[in-house]
Amino acid sequence: MNGYPLYTLIYTSKAIKPFSIDELDHLLERARLFNQGHEITGMLVHLSGFFIQALEGPERLVSGLFSGRISNDSRHNQLEVVAKGPIQERKFGEWRMAFNNLDCLEERPEGFSEYLEKGFTTEFSSKNSAVAAAVLNNFKRKFSNIGS
Numbered sequence: 001m002n003g004y005p006l007y008t009l010i011y012t013s014k015a016i017k018p019f020s021i022d023e024l025d026h027l028l029e030r031a032r033l034f035n036q037g038h039e040i041t042g043m044l045v046h047l048s049g050f051f052i053q054a055l056e057g058p059e060r061l062v063s064g065l066f067s068g069r070i071s072n073d074s075r076h077n078q079l080e081v082v083a084k085g086p087i088q089e090r091k092f093g094e095w096r097m098a099f100n101n102l103d104c105l106e107e108r109p110e111g112f113s114e115y116l117e118k119g120f121t122t123e124f125s126s127k128n129s130a131v132a133a134a135v136l137n138n139f140k141r142k143f144s145n146i147g148s
């Protein structure tokens with residue numbers, strides 16, 4: 001999956017109404033199917049109706065996915081890009097789209113407490129892109145057995 005410049009985009013958003021487990025499963029299934037065919041990997045994190053998603057892949061495909069399918073999905077709003085730019089290598093290369101539903105985890109990963117204390121809001125995370133990236137890195141390290 002290498003040989004072309006890689007790009008990443010991390011955003012946060014808020015669900016319009018709560019997603020059931022089945023709805024999240026379905027979303028993931030559709031997302032993975034599309035991403036797999038477009039060399040896009042990443043991670044989606046869900047907590048209490050908020051999402052953080054990291055996308056990575058060729059810039060044109062990542063930007064197209066974000067501004068198209070993802071932005072047009074009326075099940076969420078308040079989309080805020082917290083970080084974007086070129087990257088040397090994939091962080092989530094082994095997954096088509098890993099997923100963590102924090103609502104289902106008893107133990108939350110290190111780095112997440114800041115979100116819990118200050119509120120997991122798009123406003124917070126857009127001002128703290130480094131925290132969003134750190135949270136995603138922690139997920140990757142600690143929960144690398146979850147996802148596909």
Ligand SMILES: Cc1cc2nc3c(=O)[nH]c(=O)nc-3n(C[C@H](O)[C@H](O)[C@H](O)COP(=O)(O)O)c2cc1C
Nearest residue numbers: 027030031032034035051053069070073075076097
């Ligand atoms: C939080 C969130 C993350 C999403 N992530 C992706 C994604 O990574 N890839 C993708 O193709 N679609 C993504 N979508 C869009 C949904 O998968 C949606 O089902 C899609 O636009 C409709 O596709 P379908 O016609 O295949 O059902 C996302 C939507 C939401 C709400």
